[in-house]
Amino acid sequence: MYAGVGGQNLPLADVTRALSHAAGCPDRIESLTIEEAVRRMGPIAEAFALDQQFSGARAHRELGWTPTRLDALAELAQG
Numbered sequence: 001m002y003a004g005v006g007g008q009n010l011p012l013a014d015v016t017r018a019l020s021h022a023a024g025c026p027d028r029i030e031s032l033t034i035e036e037a038v039r040r041m042g043p044i045a046e047a048f049a050l051d052q053q054f055s056g057a058r059a060h061r062e063l064g065w066t067p068t069r070l071d072a073l074a075e076l077a078q079g
Contacts, residue, residue: 006069006072016029
């Protein structure tokens, strides 16, 4: 499996802000405790709480892939 990511490991809060902007409701973000998140979303909430990081190193090494879009937050904010 290959991950096509450009090396940015962004905090979920930054991603959430960019997505709320794209959805037309900038800064309408609600913080939840993990318990409340699990109650609302089920066990997937625990996965969102982890520090998950992807690397494109294997895709670069084995396929010669190089990212062309380097600003993930700008891309997400545009929708």
